[in-house]
Amino acid sequence: MSDCVIRPKNNLQLRKLGNSYMIVEVSAENVNMSNVYTLNKTAADMWQLITEGEHTAADLAGWLCSKYDVEPATAQADVEQQLAEWREFGLIF
Amino acid sequence: MKTKEYIYSVAGFGMTIHLPEPWDAGLLLPSFRPFAHDAAAVDTMLLACTVSIEQDNPCLHDLGAVVEETVNDMGHIRLYHHPVGYRVVLSVEGGGWQHTMLATKDFTQLTVRLCSQDRLMGHMLSSFLRLAYSQAILYHDAVSIHASAVHNGGRAFLFLGKSGTGKSTHSSLWMQHIPATGLLNDDNPTLRIKDGKAYAWGTPWSGKTPCYINKVYPVGGVVRLRQAPANSFHRQEGVGAFVALLPGCSVIGQDEALRSRLYDTVGRLAQIVAVGTMDCLPDSEAVTMCHAALNDIEKQ
Numbered sequence: 001m002s003d004c005v006i007r008p009k010n011n012l013q014l015r016k017l018g019n020s021y022m023i024v025e026v027s028a029e030n031v032n033m034s035n036v037y038t039l040n041k042t043a044a045d046m047w048q049l050i051t052e053g054e055h056t057a058a059d060l061a062g063w064l065c066s067k068y069d070v071e072p073a074t075a076q077a078d079v080e081q082q083l084a085e086w087r088e089f090g091l092i093f
Numbered sequence: 094m095k096t097k098e099y100i101y102s103v104a105g106f107g108m109t110i111h112l113p114e115p116w117d118a119g120l121l122l123p124s125f126r127p128f129a130h131d132a133a134a135v136d137t138m139l140l141a142c143t144v145s146i147e148q149d150n151p152c153l154h155d156l157g158a159v160v161e162e163t164v165n166d167m168g169h170i171r172l173y174h175h176p177v178g179y180r181v182v183l184s185v186e187g188g189g190w191q192h193t194m195l196a197t198k199d200f201t202q203l204t205v206r207l208c209s210q211d212r213l214m215g216h217m218l219s220s221f222l223r224l225a226y227s228q229a230i231l232y233h234d235a236v237s238i239h240a241s242a243v244h245n246g247g248r249a250f251l252f253l254g255k256s257g258t259g260k261s262t263h264s265s266l267w268m269q270h271i272p273a274t275g276l277l278n279d280d281n282p283t284l285r286i287k288d289g290k291a292y293a294w295g296t297p298w299s300g301k302t303p304c305y306i307n308k309v310y311p312v313g314g315v316v317r318l319r320q321a322p323a324n325s326f327h328r329q330e331g332v333g334a335f336v337a338l339l340p341g342c343s344v345i346g347q348d349e350a351l352r353s354r355l356y357d358t359v360g361r362l363a364q365i366v367a368v369g370t371m372d373c374l375p376d377s378e379a380v381t382m383c384h385a386a387l388n389d390i391e392k393q
Contacts, residue, residue, distance in 0.1 A: 011349055017360050018331040024339075024356050026346045034339055034346075038332050 107135030248313030314387035321372030
């Protein structure tokens with residue numbers, strides 16, 4: 001999966017609220033309901049990257065390594081875990 | 094056809110209504126009487142509505158796919174896309190006479206067609222105005238919120254919750270147990286941010302309780318209620334406050350632009366207003382606990 005470009009679902013805007021970050025999505029089943037996802041700073045930065053340009057999981061792992069003191073294997077695993085979660089929620093394809 | 098112009102001001106937002114003579118807005122829209130205003134008293138001109146009144150149902154065809162369909166206290170509402178924006182068809186639940194509204198996408202220009210055989214025609218006009226108002230104000234740092242609101246000590250307190258949770262009951266308990274508390278609105282107050290502060294306004298829409306008060310108070314707190322076997326108050330901040338506030342707000346879920354404005358406003362409210370969730374019983378302890386908790390947040 002690490003060489004596929006990650007495509008976020010359309011019109012999901014990252015919002016900052018105080019010290020937190022969130023994505024608000026209208027529920028597919030009921031337009032009167034919304035799903036609110038919270039993100040930490042690193043996840044929010046990662047989201048920003050994939051909405052602004054074309055990135056693969058490997059790109060993101062590289063970015064994570066350049067930003068934090070982390071082993072490439074750990075970075076890759078962390079990125080994959082985050083992407084799996086977003087994929088499960090239908091936030092990315 | 095000769096028409097007469099009426100101007101109303103709700104939450105400082107001006108609404109101009111043109112009615113064909115001899116129909117009288119005072120009779121058709123009794124709940125709007127306290128909101129009748131001079132153009133000079135309005136700080137933001139919000140929308141203009143031209144009303145025509147016909148004997149029969151409108152000819153409705155080629156409406157396209159329905160965008161949203163809701164049945165609530167306003168009636169049976171069907172919303173359709175239209176080249177200028179939206180078309181709304183309103184009738185009582187289960188059918189009956191039909192009334193239509195054509196609205197620009199921002200809900201600032203409205204053309205309403207009422208069917209005069211419906212004795213609820215005035216109520217239907219009020220509902221159209223409520224619908225349009227609640228969307229148009231989203232562009233002005235304001236939101237129409239499904240809540241029961243009281244005022245006490247010069248501040249407003251709003252109670253949210255699913256239908257049947259006991260919002261009105263909670264308001265009544267405040268009035269019984271917390272001295273000098275009065276009802277501001279029982280169903281649909283407006284929250285508006287001005288100069289970085291949040292204010293709650295009474296409106297002409299108050300559900301089953303005829304409480305149409307043209308007054309404004311700074312917001313003392315907003316609490317989402319949930320029925321429970323014991324009372325407990327939980328302060329909400331940041332995303333928690335956002336999640337507590339959002340479900341009570343009026344928005345056309347399918348409309349990206351309106352939703353984005355709503356999220357901006359609710360996000361700001363979540364940061365400037367004291368917000369809580371409360372598990373509660375319908376008793377005096379619940380309201381004294383709620384009142385004390387909100388006062389504590391305010392002091393911090």
